[in-house]
Amino acid sequence: MTLIDPAGGDVPGTGSPDPYYGALPDPLMVDGSSTRSRLAVKDLLAEVVISLTARPARTLLTAMGTVLGVAALVATLGLARTSGNQIVSRFDELEATQVSVQPQSRGFGGDNSRQTSFIPFDADDRLGRLNGVVAAGTISDVDVGGRLARSVPVNDPLGQNEYQIPVLAASGGLFDAVRADVLTGRVFDAGHDQRGDAVAVLGPGAARRLNITQVANAPTIFVGDEALVVVGVLADVDRKPELLNAITIPNELAKDRFGLQVPAEVLIETEIGAAELIGAQAPTALHPNDPDRLRASVPPSPTRTRSAVADDLNVLFLVLGGISLIVGALGIANVTLVSVLERTSEIGLRRALGATRRHIATQFLAESAALGLLAGIIGTSLGILTVVLVSANRVWTPVLDPILPLAAPLMGVVIGLVAGTYPAWKASSLEPIAALRGAE
Amino acid sequence: MAAPVVDLVDVARTFDATPPVEALKSTTLAINEGEYVAIVGPSGSGKSTLLHILGLLDTPTDGTYILDGIDTSVLSERQRAGVRGSRIGFVFQSFHLLNHRTTVENVVLAELYSTASRSDRRRRAIEALEQVGLGHRLDAYPTTLSGGERQRVAVARALVGRPSLLLADEPTGNLDSTTTQSILDMFAELNGAGITLAVITHDPEVARRAQRRLSIRDGVVTSE
Structure with missing residues (x-):
C-alpha cells in the first residue's frame, strides 16, 4: 500500500520536510486562499444539478405548482396580446372613419x-x-x-x-x-x-x-x-x-x-x-x-376595444395564475424544508469537510432557485404552447411580448429564492455535531 | 523535534445549563506528527466533546488549541471551516456517505470546498480509493457496498485532502469483528506511512492497536 501524494514528492514523515506540508504554516497564512474555505460557482452548480437529478420525479412534482402558475400567467398575457392584436387588425377602416x-x-x-x-x-x-x-x-x-x-x-x-x-x-x-x-x-x-x-x-x-x-x-x-x-x-x-x-x-x-x-x-x-x-x-x-x-x-375606438377585452378576460386568469404561483412557492418551500431534515447528515458531513454556514445556505438557496428556474422554463414553454395552440384553433396570429419568455423564467427564480430562504437558513443553522449524530 | 500536530493547552468545554455541565475539564494534551493515539472512554465521559474540539466542530470555552501551529481560537468561522476541510480528515461511525453518488463522487466531495481543480480532485480521489483497496469499485453506489467497504470509502474521503490529522469517531462501531480487524490493519498501515491518527472508541480491542492510549472519564483525560 502506498500513500497518495498529489505533489509527487516524498511521503510526509518525521524525516525531511515535505515540499507540500513540510514548512509549518504561519498562522497568518491561514488568510491565504490555500486554507480558506471556498466554494467555486462551477462546483456549486454541479452540486445543485446532482441534487436535483438524484430524485427527478420528486423534483418535477415539487416544481409543478410553480410550473402551472407561470404557464397560466404566460398563457393569459400571451392570449390577451394575441386577441387584442386580432381585434385591431380586423378593425374596419370604413367603420373607423x-x-x-x-x-x-x-x-x-x-x-x-x-x-x-x-x-x-x-x-x-x-x-x-x-x-x-x-x-x-x-x-x-x-x-x-x-x-x-x-x-x-x-x-x-x-x-x-x-x-x-x-x-x-x-x-x-x-x-x-x-x-x-x-x-x-x-x-x-x-x-x-x-x-x-x-x-x-x-x-x-x-x-x-x-x-x-x-x-x-x-x-x-x-x-x-x-x-x-x-x-x-x-x-x-x-x-x-x-x-x-x-x-x-x-x-x-x-x-x-x-x-x-x-x-x-x-x-x-x-x-x-x-x-x-x-x-x-x-x-x-x-x-x-x-x-x-x-x-x-x-365608431368604438380600438384602444377601448382592446382594454375591454383585457379587463373581461384577463383579471380572472391573472388572479388564478398568481394564486398557483403562491401555492407553487409554498410547495417548493415545503419540500426543501423536508429535504433539509432528510439531509441533516449530509449537511453535517459538508461542514466537517470544510463548508461554512454560508456555503450550506448558498447551496440550498441555489437548489431552490434552480428548481424555480426549471419550473419557470417549463411553465413558460407550456404557456407559449397554449397561446400557439389556441391561436391555431382560432386561426389567429400568435403575438407575444418578447420580454415574456425571458421574464417568466426569472420570475420562477425569484419564487425559488423566496421559497428557499427559510429552509436555507434552517440548514445553515444546524450544528455539525448534532447533524452528524442525527443520522445514526 | 517538530512542533506537535495537536497542542491543547488548558482546554475546557463547559455547556450552558443550570448547573453548567463541564463536559471537558481543563486538559493539556499534545499529539505529535506520525503518532497513533487512541482515546478510550465510556459513553458520557466527554470523549465526543474532545473529538469535536479536536475536529474544530466545536470551540473550547477555555484554553488554547493549536493545530499544525495555527492558533485556532483566533480564527473566523470561514477560516476554521477552511482549516477543518484541509487539515482534518474525519471518519465517522455511520460512514456518512451520500447514497445518490458513486464511490468516487463521494470521495471527490472531500475537496469541494478547496481550491483544487476538478481534474486533480478526481485523480486524487481515485488514488485514495486505490490506497484503501477499492480501486475496482469506483463507480459503485454506497448501497451496493458492504459495511467494511463503506468505511473504506469514508477513510479514502478523509485521506484525500492530505490531512494533518485523521480523526476517527468509533470507526468500527457498525462493523463485525472480521471487518473491524481489516480496518484496524489499514489504520496501522496508514500510520506506518506517516499519517497522524486519533481514534476515539469505547472498545479496548480497538484501542490496543494504537501506540498511545489516553482514557477519558468524567471530562478528565489521563494517560494510561
Whole structure:
C-alpha cells in the first residue's frame, strides 16, 4: 500500500520536510486562499444539478405548482396580446372613419323628418371647416305622399310603368361622404342644390325599374307630376345602401316641392383616427346654441376595444395564475424544508469537510432557485404552447411580448429564492455535531 | 523535534445549563506528527466533546488549541471551516456517505470546498480509493457496498485532502469483528506511512492497536 501524494514528492514523515506540508504554516497564512474555505460557482452548480437529478420525479412534482402558475400567467398575457392584436387588425377602416349625427330622439316612434330638428341645411359648409372632415352631407327621407314614379308620361294599359320608389333628399356633399361610384352621368352638387334645380340621381335599382340606362340625352322622370331631369346613375355606395334603390334629389328641391322641413341626418367621412374628435365637435358646429340636442355616433375606438377585452378576460386568469404561483412557492418551500431534515447528515458531513454556514445556505438557496428556474422554463414553454395552440384553433396570429419568455423564467427564480430562504437558513443553522449524530 | 500536530493547552468545554455541565475539564494534551493515539472512554465521559474540539466542530470555552501551529481560537468561522476541510480528515461511525453518488463522487466531495481543480480532485480521489483497496469499485453506489467497504470509502474521503490529522469517531462501531480487524490493519498501515491518527472508541480491542492510549472519564483525560 502506498500513500497518495498529489505533489509527487516524498511521503510526509518525521524525516525531511515535505515540499507540500513540510514548512509549518504561519498562522497568518491561514488568510491565504490555500486554507480558506471556498466554494467555486462551477462546483456549486454541479452540486445543485446532482441534487436535483438524484430524485427527478420528486423534483418535477415539487416544481409543478410553480410550473402551472407561470404557464397560466404566460398563457393569459400571451392570449390577451394575441386577441387584442386580432381585434385591431380586423378593425374596419370604413367603420373607423364614419360619424353620423342625428337629432336626440324624443320619446318613442318619432319620425325624424317631422320632428323639430336642429340640423341646418348648410351642414356641409359648417362641417367642412372642421379639421379631420373629408366630406359631409345630409340625408333625409322625403315623404312624397304616395306619389308614384315613372319615366315617361304614357298610358299603357298593358304594362306597369309606375312604381313606388323611395325619394331621398341629400346635400351635394353626401355622395362623397358615402363614397358613391357613378355608373353614368354625374351627381348633383351644391350649385344644383342652391338653385333648386329639378334634378335627380338614381340608384341602380331605381334606374333599372325606370328603364334609364344612360343620361346623355337628359332623360326625365316624374314623381307624381314633378318632372325631374336625371343627371346620373350610381354604380355603388359604401355607406347608406338605401341610396341604391332610391331617387335622390337636392335638399332645396325637396323643401320646395315635397315639403321637407329639416334634414334628418348628417353623414361625415373623417380622416382615420379623427372620428372620435369629429364626433365631439360636430354637434357644436351644427347647432352651437344647444349641441346637446344632437347625438353623434362614433365608431368604438380600438384602444377601448382592446382594454375591454383585457379587463373581461384577463383579471380572472391573472388572479388564478398568481394564486398557483403562491401555492407553487409554498410547495417548493415545503419540500426543501423536508429535504433539509432528510439531509441533516449530509449537511453535517459538508461542514466537517470544510463548508461554512454560508456555503450550506448558498447551496440550498441555489437548489431552490434552480428548481424555480426549471419550473419557470417549463411553465413558460407550456404557456407559449397554449397561446400557439389556441391561436391555431382560432386561426389567429400568435403575438407575444418578447420580454415574456425571458421574464417568466426569472420570475420562477425569484419564487425559488423566496421559497428557499427559510429552509436555507434552517440548514445553515444546524450544528455539525448534532447533524452528524442525527443520522445514526 | 517538530512542533506537535495537536497542542491543547488548558482546554475546557463547559455547556450552558443550570448547573453548567463541564463536559471537558481543563486538559493539556499534545499529539505529535506520525503518532497513533487512541482515546478510550465510556459513553458520557466527554470523549465526543474532545473529538469535536479536536475536529474544530466545536470551540473550547477555555484554553488554547493549536493545530499544525495555527492558533485556532483566533480564527473566523470561514477560516476554521477552511482549516477543518484541509487539515482534518474525519471518519465517522455511520460512514456518512451520500447514497445518490458513486464511490468516487463521494470521495471527490472531500475537496469541494478547496481550491483544487476538478481534474486533480478526481485523480486524487481515485488514488485514495486505490490506497484503501477499492480501486475496482469506483463507480459503485454506497448501497451496493458492504459495511467494511463503506468505511473504506469514508477513510479514502478523509485521506484525500492530505490531512494533518485523521480523526476517527468509533470507526468500527457498525462493523463485525472480521471487518473491524481489516480496518484496524489499514489504520496501522496508514500510520506506518506517516499519517497522524486519533481514534476515539469505547472498545479496548480497538484501542490496543494504537501506540498511545489516553482514557477519558468524567471530562478528565489521563494517560494510561
